[in-house]
Amino acid sequence: MANKKLAIIATKGTLDWAYPPFILSSTAAALGYDVRIFFTFYGLQLLKKDLSLQVSPLGNPGMPMPLGMDKWFPVLGTAIPGMQSMMTMMMKQKIKAKGVASIEELRSLCIEADVKLIGCQMTVDLFDFKRSDLLDNIELGGAAMFLEFAGESDICLFI
Amino acid sequence: MADFDKELDARGLNCPLPILRTKKMLNDMSGGQTLRVVATDPGAVKDFQAFSKQTGNDLLESAEANGEFTFLIRKKA
Numbered sequence: 172m173a174n175k176k177l178a179i180i181a182t183k184g185t186l187d188w189a190y191p192p193f194i195l196s197s198t199a200a201a202l203g204y205d206v207r208i209f210f211t212f213y214g215l216q217l218l219k220k221d222l223s224l225q226v227s228p229l230g231n232p233g234m235p236m237p238l239g240m241d242k243w244f245p246v247l248g249t250a251i252p253g254m255q256s257m258m259t260m261m262m263k264q265k266i267k268a269k270g271v272a273s274i275e276e277l278r279s280l281c282i283e284a285d286v287k288l289i290g291c292q293m294t295v296d297l298f299d300f301k302r303s304d305l306l307d308n309i310e311l312g313g314a315a316m317f318l319e320f321a322g323e324s325d326i327c328l329f330i
Numbered sequence: 331m332a333d334f335d336k337e338l339d340a341r342g343l344n345c346p347l348p349i350l351r352t353k354k355m356l357n358d359m360s361g362g363q364t365l366r367v368v369a370t371d372p373g374a375v376k377d378f379q380a381f382s383k384q385t386g387n388d389l390l391e392s393a394e395a396n397g398e399f400t401f402l403i404r405k406k407a
Contacts, residue, residue, distance in 0.1 A: 197350055198346040198349055198350065201381070202384045270343045270344040284353075
């Protein structure tokens with residue numbers, strides 16, 4: 172029997188949104204799926220050699236904040252300079268404390284498990300990404316290339 | 331719990347690491363060998379059932395004691 176196929180489009184470039192594509196892909200690969208992720212727009216950040224992903228409380232009322240800040244802290248306060256790096260630091264501490272894998276770790280597990288990572292060529296051009304800033308072992312491609320695989324996939328997700 | 335060939339300590343690890351480490355360990359084992367996994371992630375119970383069902387590696391035992399979950403898996407021949 173042919174392997175099942177999982178196709179994902181990853182469009183977000185923040186620390187929190189980096190998790191779903193890499194968690195699902197690494198797990199699917201462990202279950203024997205052929206997996207491809209197409210990284211487009213802000214999702215391309217997830218293919219950088221040096222990840223500097225951030226998480227922002229801004230415009231995110233669902234984000235639990237320390238000390239019950241989400242209850243009494245004014246919404247505009249989440250726009251204070253330094254808030255983003257503080258929340259990113261706290262989120263990373265929490266991730267570590269709870270035994271959740273880092274994005275770097277999940278990403279290397281994906282690569283090790285032969286998950287195919289594809290960067291959107293158009294986005295590379297649009298945002299003037301340097302090919303050398305992105306991982307070496309990825310392919311660049313376009314919509315038609317992704318759809319060829321996605322059209323035969325068992326699961327196709329837009330994240 | 332019955333005898334086992336290899337053991338994996340996945341305590342303190344959260345989803346999906348216990349499954350990923352298990353898969354990695356099974357890769358280096360031969361068919362019919364058994365792997366004992368100890369985890370603390372409560373989600374692992376359902377995850378290991380699903381892993382076994384989808385990969386064909388038998389889940390021989392699944393037990394809980396003192397907040398720890400123990401699984402015995404036999405690699406597919």
